Amino acid sequence: MADAAVEPVVSIGAGALGRGMPMHLCLDPSGLITSAGPTLAKIAPMPLVGLGFFTRFDLKRPIGIADIAGLRGSGQRLHLTLRGAADTGLRGLALALPDGGVLLNLSFGIDLPDAVRQHRLSDADFAPTDLAVELLYLIEVKTLVMAELHDLNRRLQGAKSVAEEQAQTDTLTGLRNRRAMDNRLAELIDAGAPFGLMHLDLDWFKQVNDTFGHAAGDHVLQHVARVLTGETRLHDIVARVGGDEFVIILPGLIDAARMHGIAHRIIDRLNEPIPFGDKVCSISASVGMAISSAYARPRPDRMLSDADQALYASKHAGRGRATVHSPDG
Template identity: 40%
Template structure:
């Protein structure tokens, strides 16, 4: 047994050495801008409480390749890097850059002059200037130049709301160019979001449409979240207030989620069309308020974790609302689905990067701001299409679908306008004679065509301020504007009778009809539409009794 142990011990030690003592990274210019997590070794401290002295220098703990993220939880993720500069890179300025979307606690350990370890504290838990060695929104640290010797570094990343720690090496010249391009692209996206917000705020104030107000709130909170997410709020506004940087990652998206739920309710008019889902959306808003308050109370971990879980419930809910409203006939819901799907894809890449399932890259870093900008633009188009459809629907509510003439609602509205002037005007009740046989002999389709022809003729008989409305099968009501003397009224009525007598040609078929008209005057025969119509109907009945194809005026005054 003792001999077996002696035989296996060197083998075990050799395997251990392979795992713990991988070849140092050979640093040359080709590594500039590349993620090196796969070239690092990892150790996960599940408790998150292990002191640094129990990790630093203990290469035997690091037996797995490092990842760029590790999802939710309080685990402290340690990474070990060994590198040796090539001859051409000795004396050159290099940077170790950690580019997370969020990271609460980041610590970097470098060899100090006395052989010990120098700790650099960074992340959202420390102020901006104190946590960086470079004036930049990302976490950048100078890479020691140890000449031909091997450089050894350790990183510790911890975030209960989703640890993301992509590590890259950058040459000074390449990093400076990378900074300029990134700031330019992000600035363009921020500007686009701000411009769309300003434009739609003007529309919100002009149209007094709640959907536009919620859209502006959603866009501004989303833009603020992106500015925070990419480190610019900490760099520009909160340099000395670390708690705002840390709290902002929960507070700002909570406001965004609250505003988005409000926009969904206003855009789709869920209170009226989807009352049950409307209550669910109100519940979603309440949950975002709870998340907001929890973070203000100092519950960083639970609130960040809840915020990460919310999309699993909210995304299917919003899609369900959009699809149901589309099936109910709201065509702008198509725009909404495209826009929401776009930002969902960007958010998915964002969450996968946080969870460590995707390696960091320019695509995954800019996926959310690009998607958010496109979503905001598409939502703006959706709002414009919604206004047009609502306008068409509003106009359709006052139009007779068959003839295109104003309907009873339009008649009531016009009567109220004329009555408010308190000037005399005339109401005509017109009924077609011998129309029923057309329907009975040729069918309702034929009758509909006859009505369309006669409606166009009647429309041609009136003046610009007059109105002719279809109020029933073959029943029409006309309002002749104030200022119409007896001669003018008589002229209009006679034109109507003549138009009704003219033969209606439909293909080879000819239909001969006529009309009977009853006339009543405002205010002598009534001040309400019902009262005036009753007197006009009585006069119409007299015209029918007198042989049809004629008109009679109401004579009894009120």
């Protein structure tokens, strides 16, 4: 019967071993550390050579290994930490040496990015064949790409918000437009929330345009927008829905007397002369109002139509007036 094949013994100096395996440990048969790779020595809080392996390292897995014999027979991946640097996890493989000792080849595993950052490691701290640096490069690239994507998404969301805001804003006055008014009416009715509605139309506005030109008309409309905003609450909706027509939605306000008070304050302020260069523009306003609680189930089109009827009742009564629509006539 032929003799069993004998594995050749390879001898390598400590310097070469350190270059090829910068995170190695050599243990003698008693478990003392006889050699430590330069990277492992760099992260250790104190010199390792001459100390017992089990006094400097905590072996997490496999469980139950407490001596050199257990290491030599482990045959599986080791999970361990270095005492004094417990934040850095290590992975390794134990190889039995012919003299009864052990060669441990260690790495940082998934803790590589944290270890490089914590211990200020560089390319020189890894073996030339180690893919750690390439992995770090990929991680850095991924981080930069994710940051750029996050920033792009934030800018797109911002642009979307701006576009949505612009889509519901009257460009001349900065007030809400008809689309915003329709959306808010639908929200209030769907929620069953009470509200008051005002439809305001400017009196004598056509004469301003005909006499002083459209620039004066635009100036007057912007002045009206400031008055309406100033006489309403922050959560009220003031919308320009036509050339010189405005709708005001007053959530929670269904008291006719209070609505009359707001309407008359607006009318009084719009009766004041409006300077435009060396000219003075004069307008007034008529208001029609509807209150959601006056309807069994309010509908936007019905309430707008009723407020419009009340508006024309104000105009026919002499302009510069406010009228609340009564569903009973």
